[in-house]
Amino acid sequence: MSSIKVPDHLPSPAEDCEQLRKAFQGWGTNEDLIISILAHRNAAQRSLIRNNYAETYGEDLLKELEKELSSDFERIVLLWTLEPADRDAFMVNEATKRLTSNNLVLVEVACTRKSIELFKVRQAYQVRFKRSLEEDVAYHTSGDIRKLLVPLITSLRYEGDEVSKTLAKSEAKILHEKIADKEFNHDEVIRILTTRSKAQLLATLNHYNNDYGNAINKDLKDDPNDEYLKLLRTTIKSLTFPERHFAKILRLAINKLGTDEWALARVVASRAEIDMERIKEEYYRRNSVPLDRAIAKDTSGDYGKMLLELIGHGDA
Incomplete structure (x- = not known):
C-alpha cells in the first residue's frame, strides 16, 4: 500500500532530468522543484531518472544531490533516491559502525523485507563495501546478540502460506x-525465530498465546532494559506485525526531546512504497493523532515538506 502520489501525466525521465538540472543551477538550489519531482516518482521511475541523468550529463544524480543539499533534507532525499536494496545496504552498514551502531536497524531490515529483498540487500552490500554483510554484523556484535543477528540477517525464509498446525x-x-x-538465548528459540516462515511463526505465536495465556512479548519483558531481549521482541513484532513496529519507531522518533531525524527518515524512505497506509492507520490507532499532523508539528522546512509528500498527507 504505497502512499506515493504519481502524477496522471508523467513527464519522461529526460524531462525530469532537465528540470532537476535546472533546480541545481542558478542562484541557490530550487528545493521545491526537487521535491515536486522526486517525491512523486516510484522506485522504477527514480531508477530511470538516475540512469538518464548519468547518460545525459555524465554525472551521478546522487552525487549532485549530495553537493546541492544539506543536513536532514539531504539525508531523506538521498535515502529516497537510492535503489531499495542499496538503501538498505547503506543503512545496515551505518548500523554496524561504532559511532552509528544500531542493532535495531539490523533486526528491522532482516525481518521486514521479503526473502528475495534481503538476498538483494546482501548482494548490494558486497558490491558497495567489498565485504559481506554477515561478516560485518558478526564482527561488530558479540555474545547472544551476534548469535541472534547473524542467522537473522542471512535467513531465506519460505514465503508461502503453508502452515503446519502440529509444528506450531x-x-x-x-x-x-x-x-x-x-533460557532466552537457547538454540531452539533462535532456530525457530530465524528460520520459520512468517505464516508459520504467526501460527506458533497464536498457539503460544492461546495455550499459555500470555502474548510471547509480555513474557520476554523479564528485564525491559536488556538489549538482547529488546531485540528478540523487535524480531517477533517485525516478523508478525511490521506496521506496529514502524508506528512505534515513528512515535519514539517524534516524541523524543529533539526529534530522532535518522529514524524518521529511515522509516519514511523505506516504507513509503510498501505499507505506509497501514502504518498511518496503526499510528492513529495508537496515538489518536494523524501521522502527518505529528510530523508537520515536529519538523520544518524542506525536510518536513519532503516527509509529508512521501507519506501522502491530507492537509497537515
Missing part, C-alpha cells in the same frame, strides 16, 4: 518452556 503447537511449547526457564 509443538514449537509454541518449546518457546514457552525455554522462556519460562529464562
Whole structure:
C-alpha cells in the first residue's frame, strides 16, 4: 500500500532530468522543484531518472544531490533516491559502525523485507563495501546478540502460506518452556525465530498465546532494559506485525526531546512504497493523532515538506 502520489501525466525521465538540472543551477538550489519531482516518482521511475541523468550529463544524480543539499533534507532525499536494496545496504552498514551502531536497524531490515529483498540487500552490500554483510554484523556484535543477528540477517525464509498446525503447537511449547526457564538465548528459540516462515511463526505465536495465556512479548519483558531481549521482541513484532513496529519507531522518533531525524527518515524512505497506509492507520490507532499532523508539528522546512509528500498527507 504505497502512499506515493504519481502524477496522471508523467513527464519522461529526460524531462525530469532537465528540470532537476535546472533546480541545481542558478542562484541557490530550487528545493521545491526537487521535491515536486522526486517525491512523486516510484522506485522504477527514480531508477530511470538516475540512469538518464548519468547518460545525459555524465554525472551521478546522487552525487549532485549530495553537493546541492544539506543536513536532514539531504539525508531523506538521498535515502529516497537510492535503489531499495542499496538503501538498505547503506543503512545496515551505518548500523554496524561504532559511532552509528544500531542493532535495531539490523533486526528491522532482516525481518521486514521479503526473502528475495534481503538476498538483494546482501548482494548490494558486497558490491558497495567489498565485504559481506554477515561478516560485518558478526564482527561488530558479540555474545547472544551476534548469535541472534547473524542467522537473522542471512535467513531465506519460505514465503508461502503453508502452515503446519502440529509444528506450531509443538514449537509454541518449546518457546514457552525455554522462556519460562529464562533460557532466552537457547538454540531452539533462535532456530525457530530465524528460520520459520512468517505464516508459520504467526501460527506458533497464536498457539503460544492461546495455550499459555500470555502474548510471547509480555513474557520476554523479564528485564525491559536488556538489549538482547529488546531485540528478540523487535524480531517477533517485525516478523508478525511490521506496521506496529514502524508506528512505534515513528512515535519514539517524534516524541523524543529533539526529534530522532535518522529514524524518521529511515522509516519514511523505506516504507513509503510498501505499507505506509497501514502504518498511518496503526499510528492513529495508537496515538489518536494523524501521522502527518505529528510530523508537520515536529519538523520544518524542506525536510518536513519532503516527509509529508512521501507519506501522502491530507492537509497537515
